[in-house]
Amino acid sequence: xxxxxxxxxxxxxxxxxxxxxxxxxxxxxxxxxxxxxxxxxxxxxxxxxxxxxxxxxxxxxxxxxxxxxxxxxxxxxxxxxxxxxxxxxxxxxxxxxxxxxxxxxxxxxxxxxxxxxxxxxxxxxxxxxxxxxxxxxxxxxxxxxxxxxxxxxxxxxxxxxxxxxxxxxxxxxxxxxxxxxxxxxxxxxxxxxxxxxxxxxxxxxxxxxxxxxxxxxxxxxxxxxxxxxxxxxxxxxxxxxxxxxxxx
Amino acid sequence: xxxxxxxxxxxxxxxxxxxxxxxxxxxxxxxxxxxxxxxxxxxxxxxxxxxxxxxxxxxxxxxxxxxxxxxxxxxxxxxxxxxxxxxxxxxxxxxxxxxxxxxxxxxxxxxxxxxxxxxxxxxxxxxxxxxxxxxxxxxxxxxxxxxxxxxxxxxxxxxxxxxxxxxxxxxxxxxxxxxxxxxxxxxx
Numbered sequence: 001x002x003x004x005x006x007x008x009x010x011x012x013x014x015x016x017x018x019x020x021x022x023x024x025x026x027x028x029x030x031x032x033x034x035x036x037x038x039x040x041x042x043x044x045x046x047x048x049x050x051x052x053x054x055x056x057x058x059x060x061x062x063x064x065x066x067x068x069x070x071x072x073x074x075x076x077x078x079x080x081x082x083x084x085x086x087x088x089x090x091x092x093x094x095x096x097x098x099x100x101x102x103x104x105x106x107x108x109x110x111x112x113x114x115x116x117x118x119x120x121x122x123x124x125x126x127x128x129x130x131x132x133x134x135x136x137x138x139x140x141x142x143x144x145x146x147x148x149x150x151x152x153x154x155x156x157x158x159x160x161x162x163x164x165x166x167x168x169x170x171x172x173x174x175x176x177x178x179x180x181x182x183x184x185x186x187x188x189x190x191x192x193x194x195x196x197x198x199x200x201x202x203x204x205x206x207x208x209x210x211x212x213x214x215x216x217x218x219x220x221x222x223x224x225x226x227x228x229x230x231x232x233x234x235x236x237x238x239x240x241x242x243x244x245x246x247x248x
Numbered sequence: 249x250x251x252x253x254x255x256x257x258x259x260x261x262x263x264x265x266x267x268x269x270x271x272x273x274x275x276x277x278x279x280x281x282x283x284x285x286x287x288x289x290x291x292x293x294x295x296x297x298x299x300x301x302x303x304x305x306x307x308x309x310x311x312x313x314x315x316x317x318x319x320x321x322x323x324x325x326x327x328x329x330x331x332x333x334x335x336x337x338x339x340x341x342x343x344x345x346x347x348x349x350x351x352x353x354x355x356x357x358x359x360x361x362x363x364x365x366x367x368x369x370x371x372x373x374x375x376x377x378x379x380x381x382x383x384x385x386x387x388x389x390x391x392x393x394x395x396x397x398x399x400x401x402x403x404x405x406x407x408x409x410x411x412x413x414x415x416x417x418x419x420x421x422x423x424x425x426x427x428x429x430x431x432x433x434x435x436x
Contacts, residue, residue: 015365015366016365017365058367060366064365101364103417104344104347104348104417105347107351107414107415108344110347110415111343111350111406114407114408115337115406116335117406118404118405118406121318121323121407122323122326123315123317123318124268124316126267126269
């Protein structure tokens with residue numbers, strides 16, 4: 001009895017039918033002639049074990065428990081007069097369900113054996129074509145817009161060309177790293193020396209993007225730790241940075 | 249005649265390459281103006297040519313159509329390029345549910361639950377998520393329940409060329425006579 005219980009503890013069943021099939025095969029009994037008395041007892045043993053372990057149990061298990069008890073009681077009752085051929089084994093419906101379920105369980109096993117068979121084939125992904133028509137309505141162009149855009153591009157190109165050669169060498173020879181920490185000190189010194197400063201002036205003479213980013217992060221950091229105060233000035237159309245400690 | 253036959257082969261090759269999906273026999277026969285049987289024959293010829301040359305690609309039958317894919321023997325060389333497939337194995341519940349749907353499609357969730365004897369919401373959702381089954385309509389019954397069927401992706405990932413290739417249900421003969429509420433299974 002003890003060992004029986006132990007083996008139960010290790011098994012998780014997909015449902016009451018799964019559990020019953022397990023019991024039937026374990027007891028090596030004929031599925032068409034289930035010893036309902038002992039199977040029911042073992043079924044309840046399992047439910048109790050599960051309860052001991054405080055595991056979640058689906059209500060389906062209880063429905064089946066009730067069904068088993070019903071069949072058991074029906075079989076215990078003496079049959080009244082056997083009228084004709086319509087005497088049906090109370091277990092028949094359950095047996096049919098079990099057979100059904102068992103057949104599908106076997107098929108699931110077949111599918112399981114093929115689960116990775118498709119892995120050796122690679123299929124191309126279907127290309128996504130967009131067949132919806134493009135909207136060409138409401139298009140209006142102005143020649144001067146186009147010339148403007150063109151001169152814009154040309155002038156930018158020239159500037160780039162001028163600086164490109166120098167820049168290219170710069171990036172090879174030096175790669176300055178700007179630390180937020182250094183910037184905090186820089187900003188502090190600057191504001192102490194010059195008083196309130198406009199936000200945009202904080203970025204004067206900065207050539208590299210990374211330096212701007214470090215400065216910006218430093219400002220955020222300082223505001224967070226109230227080393228800096230920020231105010232918006234409508235007159236200057238910009239933020240003004242002030243020493244946070246001054247304004248107590 | 250030979251030239252025309254070659255043309256049809258080449259066109260079919262082009263279609264299957266471009267589609268990158270299952271192309272049904274019907275679509276092919278309509279476009280090419282030949283019979284379904286001729287479509288199958290032509291595909292057979294192409295398959296033969298590819299197989300003989302051990303070409304990198306091949307044509308597989310998937311459901312009621314065909315699709316191009318790579319030859320399995322080159323799998324280990326493709327894998328490092330494309331990357332390892334990360335596939336989670338299906339849970340026993342999902343696999344049981346898939347088996348039931350595969351054999352009885354189209355089928356409602358409650359019919360699946362009737363066979364399994366347990367709630368199957370999670371399993372059905374997982375299969376939908378994996379694209380192994382799909383919603384194919386609604387049953388004309390109270391509540392208009394959704395009907396599910398397996399997809400081409402199911403055939404591809406289990407390397408099954410059609411639903412007919414799945415072995416028949418191994419139901420033991422019922423000595424005591426069938427009982428009401430039995431599922432409809434094709435015993436043949």
